[in-house]
Amino acid sequence: MKQVTMLAMSEPAQLDAEKLEQLYEELGDSAAEDVVCRAMEELAVKLAQTDRLYRSGQIAEMRKTVRSMGAIAGQIGMGTLARVAGDVLACVDANDGTALAAVLQRLMRMGESSLTQIWQLQDLSI
Helix, strand or coil: CCCCCCCCCCCCCCCCHHHHHHHHHHHCHHHHHHHHHHHHHHHHHHHHHHHHHHHCCCHHHHHHHHHHHHHHHHHCCCHHHHHHHHHHHHHHHCCCHHHHHHHHHHHHHHHHHHHHHHHHHHHCCC
């Protein structure tokens, strides 16, 4: 009998603290916190939209949502999430459904992890 090993799909989010600090320096604490909170809300909505659009086969619309998600993530220091969003776009553009399914799951994990990490930073008052 062969043994199957389940791999734990976990990848820590990597936030660019310098980017966040720069945002806070440029906008001030109150305005920067407002920008980050709105971005987090928008990213959460876009993650849900991405999943819904993928499941319903609306790949062109999903691509737009992921592209927007990547731009928002990059603005608030979520470089890894922005990069994975770019990987999803590359899979769509290559019409590689198998790779898209895998990379999209990575995007979902990374999105959730990034939102959790930045939320915790917010609790610590960057």
